[in-house]
Amino acid sequence: MKFKVNSYHFKLLRDFERLSAFKEAIDDYAKSGMGKSPVGSRVAFDLGCGSGVLSYFACPHMDRIIAIELNNSSYQLAKENLKEFDKIQVFNDDILSFDFSKLNEKADLIICEMLDTALIDEEEVPVLNHAKKYLKDDGKIIPEGIINSAEAVFMNNHFIQYEDDEYSPVYIVLGGSIIYSEFNFLDDIDCNFSAMIDLKIYDENELMEMGFEEEISNERFEKFDFKDNFNIKENKLKINGIKITSFTKLNEKIICGPTPMMNPSMLVPIEEIDVNCGDTVRIKLEYVMGGGVETIKTEILDIIHN
Ligand SMILES: C[S@@+](CC[C@H](N)C(=O)[O-])C[C@H]1O[C@@H](n2cnc3c(N)ncnc32)[C@H](O)[C@@H]1O
Incomplete structure (x- = not known):
């Protein structure tokens, strides 16, 4: 065909x-x-x-x-x-x-x-909220739902960037991935999303395991002076963004991460802050699903030292 x-x-x-x-x-x-x-x-x-x-x-x-x-x-x-x-x-x-x-x-x-990272920039949720009134009681939806995760990052630019097949933002991940929301499309979903997320910053061992020093010496960071933002000896780091990654649940057994044209990971700037290894940064993340990326709001609520 x-x-x-x-x-x-x-x-x-x-x-x-x-x-x-x-x-x-x-x-x-x-x-x-x-x-x-x-x-x-x-x-x-x-x-x-x-x-x-x-x-x-x-x-x-x-x-x-x-x-x-x-x-x-x-x-x-x-x-x-x-x-x-x-x-x-x-x-x-x-x-x-x-x-x-x-x-x-x-x-x-x-x-x-009509998927987009965290369902923000396309109308999957409002469209399904309307259309599923016309789904039979035992009806199914493909995809079945979505799972969203966030990681703390330090990134080169202070604007929203997608990591898609045409563009590679420069950033380093500085904390573990946290699943902060999960939706089943058969449920009625409120388009206004708000969550408090605890982002755990890597501790010293985790930084060592990921080869942090070699990582920030990588030539892709040269132009952006990443090294100047970290004092490794004193375990002082900076974060200025979160990386949002969506996993599409096609059905019970197929869960699909970002593909070149489906839900590329998205880097969202947050206020730049100094953190120590092992800290937990509590942030508030808000957006309107189907409302566009301009609806994204972030606020740092607390930094919890370990
Ligand atoms: C990501 S594309 C997927 C196209 C196709 N289903 C595929 O898988 O190749 C989403 C499509 O939804 C359409 N679309 C977006 N909002 C819509 C709306 N409110 N009503 C009807 N179509 C819409 C877009 O024009 C676009 O063609």
């Missing part, structure tokens, strides 16, 4: 890890028996269908697929790509105002890949 795509969807299709994770999850759903609906009445919604690739993966298993795409040029391409499949109907609409009741049927399966 050849897909006609624009440059954005070309990059999405070239990300084989992302595609194979979704394909496997859709095939697993089919193998699991697909709920209670009798053959002939199995319906899927593909929300934010883009090029239509996920509808194409679901097509052999379902009896009817409703694919919805906001962007007109992507919609045109999806329509063209999927034209041979009579059971797929493509709509050019904003899902947030789409009237699902006019379909007169609920979905057995919702597929929705």
Whole structure:
């Protein structure tokens, strides 16, 4: 099957890890028996269908697929790509105002890949909050949910940076990874997110184990004078950011870390502070899921010495 795509969807299709994770999850759903609906009445919604690739993966298993795409040029391409499949109907609409009741049927399966790191910059959560009213009681969502983690870092720039296939921010991780939130998309999710996170800074042994001194001598740090910010002999470090990493739970057995085009890790600046090895830094992290990165707020609440 050849897909006609624009440059954005070309990059999405070239990300084989992302595609194979979704394909496997859709095939697993089919193998699991697909709920209670009798053959002939199995319906899927593909929300934010883009090029239509996920509808194409679901097509052999379902009896009817409703694919919805906001962007007109992507919609045109999806329509063209999927034209041979009579059971797929493509709509050019904003899902947030789409009237699902006019379909007169609920979905057995919702597929929705509107993912972005911590679900901040895309509309996965508001879209699912709206659409899942039209999911059957035993219906499933792919992906099933998301797990978010944070680490303390010292980074080169004081603005939000994504570590994606085109850009590599310069930073050093200075503490262990903490899982700070986990969502199941079948639940009603409040888009306004707020959490207190205790970021544990590495102790001296952990710094030694990670080869901290050699690490900051690495040539990628030269331009940014990283060394000047640390006094290793006195175990004094600085942090000025957090690295957020999201893990996508496609189903019970497939959990997918960042891929080139899905949930690249994100570096968020925080107030620059001096810390000692082994300290715990308590921060407040707030954002609106689906509200964009400009909604991210951070505040340092406390530094707890060990
Ligand atoms: C990350 S892309 C995924 C595309 C495709 N499902 C895939 O996996 O290749 C997300 C798509 O959702 C669409 N989208 C975003 N917000 C939307 C909305 N409110 N209603 C409909 N489509 C939307 C975007 O235009 C984009 O094509």
